[in-house]
Amino acid sequence: MRKVAIAGVGHTPFTFAAEKSSVELFNEAAMDAIIESGISAKDIQALYVGNVLGDFSEAQIMIQSYIADDLGATNIPATRYEGACASASLAIRDAFMWVASGFYDIVLVGGVETSAKMGTPLATRTFAMAHDSHYEYPAGLTFPGLFAMLAHLYTAKYDVPLEKLKEQMAMVTVQSHKYGVHNKYAQFQKEITVEDVLKSFMVCSPLQLYDCCPFSDGAAAMVLASEDVAKKLTKKPVYIAGVGQSSSGKLSAQKDYAPRIRAREVSVKQAYDMAGIGPDDVDLCELHDCFSIASIIAVESLGFAEFGKGGEMWETGQADRGGKVAINMSGGLKSKGHPIGATGASQAVDIVHQMRGEAEPGRQVEDVKIGLTDTLGGDGVLCNMVLKRGW
Amino acid sequence: MRKVAIAGVGHTPFTFAAEKSSVELFNEAAMDAIIESGISAKDIQALYVGNVLGDFSEAQIMIQSYIADDLGATNIPATRYEGACASASLAIRDAFMWVASGFYDIVLVGGVETSAKMGTPLATRTFAMAHDSHYEYPAGLTFPGLFAMLAHLYTAKYDVPLEKLKEQMAMVTVQSHKYGVHNKYAQFQKEITVEDVLKSFMVCSPLQLYDCCPFSDGAAAMVLASEDVAKKLTKKPVYIAGVGQSSSGKLSAQKDYAPRIRAREVSVKQAYDMAGIGPDDVDLCELHDCFSIASIIAVESLGFAEFGKGGEMWETGQADRGGKVAINMSGGLKSKGHPIGATGASQAVDIVHQMRGEAEPGRQVEDVKIGLTDTLGGDGVLCNMVLKRGW
Numbered sequence: 001m002r003k004v005a006i007a008g009v010g011h012t013p014f015t016f017a018a019e020k021s022s023v024e025l026f027n028e029a030a031m032d033a034i035i036e037s038g039i040s041a042k043d044i045q046a047l048y049v050g051n052v053l054g055d056f057s058e059a060q061i062m063i064q065s066y067i068a069d070d071l072g073a074t075n076i077p078a079t080r081y082e083g084a085c086a087s088a089s090l091a092i093r094d095a096f097m098w099v100a101s102g103f104y105d106i107v108l109v110g111g112v113e114t115s116a117k118m119g120t121p122l123a124t125r126t127f128a129m130a131h132d133s134h135y136e137y138p139a140g141l142t143f144p145g146l147f148a149m150l151a152h153l154y155t156a157k158y159d160v161p162l163e164k165l166k167e168q169m170a171m172v173t174v175q176s177h178k179y180g181v182h183n184k185y186a187q188f189q190k191e192i193t194v195e196d197v198l199k200s201f202m203v204c205s206p207l208q209l210y211d212c213c214p215f216s217d218g219a220a221a222m223v224l225a226s227e228d229v230a231k232k233l234t235k236k237p238v239y240i241a242g243v244g245q246s247s248s249g250k251l252s253a254q255k256d257y258a259p260r261i262r263a264r265e266v267s268v269k270q271a272y273d274m275a276g277i278g279p280d281d282v283d284l285c286e287l288h289d290c291f292s293i294a295s296i297i298a299v300e301s302l303g304f305a306e307f308g309k310g311g312e313m314w315e316t317g318q319a320d321r322g323g324k325v326a327i328n329m330s331g332g333l334k335s336k337g338h339p340i341g342a343t344g345a346s347q348a349v350d351i352v353h354q355m356r357g358e359a360e361p362g363r364q365v366e367d368v369k370i371g372l373t374d375t376l377g378g379d380g381v382l383c384n385m386v387l388k389r390g391w
Numbered sequence: 392m393r394k395v396a397i398a399g400v401g402h403t404p405f406t407f408a409a410e411k412s413s414v415e416l417f418n419e420a421a422m423d424a425i426i427e428s429g430i431s432a433k434d435i436q437a438l439y440v441g442n443v444l445g446d447f448s449e450a451q452i453m454i455q456s457y458i459a460d461d462l463g464a465t466n467i468p469a470t471r472y473e474g475a476c477a478s479a480s481l482a483i484r485d486a487f488m489w490v491a492s493g494f495y496d497i498v499l500v501g502g503v504e505t506s507a508k509m510g511t512p513l514a515t516r517t518f519a520m521a522h523d524s525h526y527e528y529p530a531g532l533t534f535p536g537l538f539a540m541l542a543h544l545y546t547a548k549y550d551v552p553l554e555k556l557k558e559q560m561a562m563v564t565v566q567s568h569k570y571g572v573h574n575k576y577a578q579f580q581k582e583i584t585v586e587d588v589l590k591s592f593m594v595c596s597p598l599q600l601y602d603c604c605p606f607s608d609g610a611a612a613m614v615l616a617s618e619d620v621a622k623k624l625t626k627k628p629v630y631i632a633g634v635g636q637s638s639s640g641k642l643s644a645q646k647d648y649a650p651r652i653r654a655r656e657v658s659v660k661q662a663y664d665m666a667g668i669g670p671d672d673v674d675l676c677e678l679h680d681c682f683s684i685a686s687i688i689a690v691e692s693l694g695f696a697e698f699g700k701g702g703e704m705w706e707t708g709q710a711d712r713g714g715k716v717a718i719n720m721s722g723g724l725k726s727k728g729h730p731i732g733a734t735g736a737s738q739a740v741d742i743v744h745q746m747r748g749e750a751e752p753g754r755q756v757e758d759v760k761i762g763l764t765d766t767l768g769g770d771g772v773l774c775n776m777v778l779k780r781g782w
Contacts, residue, residue, distance in 0.1 A: 001492065001493070001494075021525055023525075046636075047638075052452065053446075053452075055444075055446060055447070055517070055520050056446070058524050058525075059520045059524045059528060060520055060523075060524035060525075061443065061444075061473060061475060061520045061521050061769075062473065062474055062475045062520075062521045062768055062769045062771055062772060064474070064638065064772070065474075065638040065639065065640055065768075065769070065771030065772050066523050066640055066641065066771065068638045068640065069638065069639065069640020069641065069644075069771075070640070074640075075637045075638060075639060075653060075654055075657045076637070076638060077484075077636035077637060077638065077658075078474075078636075078638040078772065079472060079474060079481050079485070079636075080472065080473045080474060081470060081471070081472065081473075082452060082453065082471045082472075082473055083453055083455070083456075083469075083470060083471060084452060084453045090470050093468075094470070094485050094488075097485075097488055097489055097492055097494065098488055100492065101392065101488060101491065101492035102392070103392075103488065126446070129446050129450045129451055129452045129453075130452050130453045132451075132457050133449050133450045133451035134412055134414075134449075134451075137450060245437075245468035245469075245470075246466045246467070246468060247438075247455065247456040247459045247460065247466060247467060247468065247469040248456065248460065248466060249456055249457055249459065249460020249461070249465075250457065250460065253460075262466060263466055266466045267468075377453055377456075378452075378453045378456070380453055380456030380457065380460075381453060381455070381456050381469065
């Protein structure tokens with residue numbers, strides 16, 4: 001297997017309802033990645049696109065074909081991936097394999113979503129299709145509901161008082177906004193306080209408005225290349241050193257295991273093992289903070305904190321810049337925004353910016369050598385990626 | 392790259408509105424493939440699923456996670472592919488690469504669709520999202536409309552009188568039903584005549600009812616394994632000797648090239664070249680006859696007939712059993728049925744049955760050594776696969 005590098009990246013602003021179409025947004029990010037790599041569209045041998053609700057937001061399926069054509073990458077193989085919020089991550093993992101195997105030298109991968117165009121109520125209802133549709137969805141489950149249940153389970157399982165958990169959750173959000181304010185691509189560039197969070201309206205107890213990420217419109221894309229080719233395209237190749245993926249079925253059916261998410265534990269072990277590293281080696285992590293409680297659950301499964309003690313990472317600054325692992329220096333899904341089919345690619349793109357030292361000063365982490373992405377699709381698909389600085 | 396074999400296959404009946412869910416249908420096919428391979432669900436290292444309209448037919452996205460869990464293949468990586476009718480073919484091609492590269496030894500791949508549950512009018516309207524949604528779809532284009540335009544273009548470009556083309560198209564349909572009647576999985580097990588076709592009601596001139604395939608419910612699945620492993624699992628491994636994939640963007644924007652579909656020409660060349668064969672070597676082809684005109688257009692791009700002379704293959708028996716290339720001995724999409732996300736897998740499964748001599752006598756082709764699948768996704772994604780008998 002050959003080494004695979006990210007040779008160039010692109011990222012649109014993440015916004016409320018975008019005026020551009022998904023094809024336009026994706027190719028805005030793609031063109032930046034292409035220009036950065038010094039290639040032309042005709043050098044791209046294959047396209048891998050994450051997209052979830054394009055049929056509801058724009059009445060468009062098979063969008064990959066129109067993206068490739070619009071880009072001028074005529075007649076290349078183009079594939080759409082759907083694994084809810086992890087869609088772009090699944091696309092990256094497959095793209096990685098086509099290059100690692102030696103079949104392709106240069107491919108384009110990313111994700112796009114325009115679910116904010118639908119408005120939050122319709123986006124929430126349609127995205128709830130990423131629950132099991134025969135048992136969970138008819139019971140009224142939406143994602144705020146699911147993560148609210150996980151928060152209550154968390155308090156019971158680890159004997160953490162709800163008031164304490166809520167304060168920790170608020171700290172997660174506050175940190176996200178603290179860094180998102182500096183991210184020029186972020187949807188919410190505004191600092192908030194713990195008090196703001198705890199005063200915001202209740203969405204689904206115990207989750208309040210500021211515990212929840214938004215639906216966003218936007219895209220992110222990357223040019224992947226084999227090691228030899230990447231070295232010709234860029235002086236700063238970032239290697240995809242490890243990938244992992246797992247599925248979990250109905251999260252609510254995992255019973256005693258919840259609020260832990262076994263798929264994450266399986267997936268991240270694959271990524272760590274392939275990269276030959278462990279959690280202590282990670283300098284920077286972009287994790288799936290769809291809800292504040294999700295961050296606390298995630299850091300435990302990723303190996304950064306003991307089970308039941310994830311929230312302490314934010315209390316003690318261990319999740320902050322200069323802490324044990326800098327978490328979500330992009331602002332995360334909460335502040336940067338969450339265009340579901342693009343999020344996995346956005347996480348990787350931001351780590352590349354950090355490694356190159358190109359993040360805005362207010363959020364730049366010093367000397368990032370190893371980064372980790374963590375993307376949770378619905379309640380059932382998990383994908384992780386270890387990125388290593390190549391210079 | 393290692394050789395990749397199909398070690399076991401499964402196929403549900405293709406039907407009108409199924410009572411079973413997509414998860415149940417997929418796993419009915421999957422269990423047959425698993426049992427045939429002599430493995431257990433726990434041996435499966437990854438899952439690749441084609442599905443298109445699950446969100447409209449069952450309010451289910453991210454179905455792969457529920458399929459894996461229901462099957463007992465807990466926590467495996469599971470990915471959904473969407474490329475309209477070619478969805479399962481894209482899944483197979485990626486699954487092929489993960490085994491060919493040496494990363495996995497045993498994977499499960501297939502497709503499922505329950506669009507017939509929606510009824511033809513809603514299925515037609517929602518599936519029209521596989522056109523470009525910003526220019527073509529608002530203009531009123533649906534797939535019957537698109538292929539009707541291609542038929543008119545065909546008559547003009549090749550100077551074939553419409554009456555002659557309509558008779559050739561009717562012969563395509565008649566042959567499909569002639570063999571579909573013997574296929575125990577087929578939705579329409581009924582012979583029809585050229586007169587029946589020409590008397591059926593007009594859908595979109597010149598396409599009449601019997602020129603159009605149905606929407607169907609059903610699933611097909613295969614266990615893929617590396618050569619070494621496959622030889623332990625089956626005495627009759629069928630090798631995936633070549634794969635090809637291409638995209639075309641808006642077909643209506645291809646202007647002078649239509650009714651030829653350039654993506655097919657690009658894709659099938661990749662598959663032929665990888666397998667080291669040409670069109671003259673193909674004994675049996677399952678091609679994408681979503682409409683009768685589509686078959687005539689397909690045989691030309693696949694290299695079986697000269698451009699403008701595809702229809703003559705049915706007039707002269709060259710597309711029939713014992714002819715130059717036996718075409719759609721399964722009954723094709725027209726008679727076997729077309730559960731869109733499953734069709735690519737169904738085509739491959741049927742060729743495996745034929746190679747093993749397990750097709751019903753009325754449609755069994757003698758001594759099939761090389762088979763070709765051809766799947767057209769919407770008007771923009773094309774996938775081909777060369778299968779070689781391994782014994």
